[in-house]
Amino acid sequence: MANQPDIIAIKIDHDKCTECRMCYVVCREINFNAVIIDTGPQHLHEIDMDRCVYPRCTVCLMYCPAEGSIVESESGRSLVPPAADAWTDEKRFPRRA
């Protein structure tokens, strides 16, 4: 997925994330499974850009309760709450056919 030109890398800001796991649950619910648990001792959440299709899917942003905890990797722009341009109908398809 990461090699597709329209995919934008996003990541979790661990200073702001509350580890509530809503992103993990909803991502798994739609079978993208892009939110993973890091196997290190702290078991933080990470986003696997080999699976994530943002901005085509924005389901994690919709459910994340912690402002600023998911950001665009390159620009650092906060996606929580999601900006209007982050989830237009043309870009999002949270459920596969």
Next chain:
Amino acid sequence: MNQPATIINASLASAMRQKSTAVAERTPFDLVAEKARAGELDDDQIFRLLGRLWVIKRMMYYVYGGWAQGLSVNEYPPSIDYLLSKQIYDDSTHEMLFMDEILRRGYARSQPKVFAHEYGTFMQASRCGHLIFTLRALANYAHNLRISALNLGAKVIELTWLERFGGAFEDPALSRLFGGLVAETESHIQMGRFVVERFVHSDVDIDLAQRLAEIVRRDYLAVLDEVAAFVLRVDSKQSNEIPEIPKGLD
């Protein structure tokens, strides 16, 4: 002469852990670790292992659900409620990590596929089922007793094989996966120690704590035997036998 309760109970917690550590010296999972160290586990066997470990971890929801229902408000200090919540969260994390690895390795395309797969199905008529229903039945006992039985019984054995697995797999992802579960599992053992030291006081509780830990150890070892046999594709010695009842419980 009577000793202070804290010293008596510290001794009990230590004795319970030592007994479990002695049992964990040699378990059926050592065979799996040896195969892993020799690089002799194929993808199907790793899927079998991760699948069955995932089954056990996800069934802990069922166990903890029953236990939490049996916790009354103000029965214990808030710290005890917190520790149970943390343990539930940790075992949930472990379940997620096993599933992540199954998906990452491409053994299945999605979690629902693993639920339906032979390697990820919970079977009641199995040693795993036996353990889960044993743990579930601990809901009939007070919280101090069930936590001490699980955390100073099965969790001590779990810690031992996790440490061995962490060093056995050459694959860095698997080594990191198993090694990364050690700290939280050790914390569960410390929770068990804390509960025993603070809340196992009466003679009846001291006796019951040891008896229940014995049962949990027995059933957990039977699960390890079953899973090891499944992973190594051999017949289990114990899977068709009724486990021996510990002395004093028959």
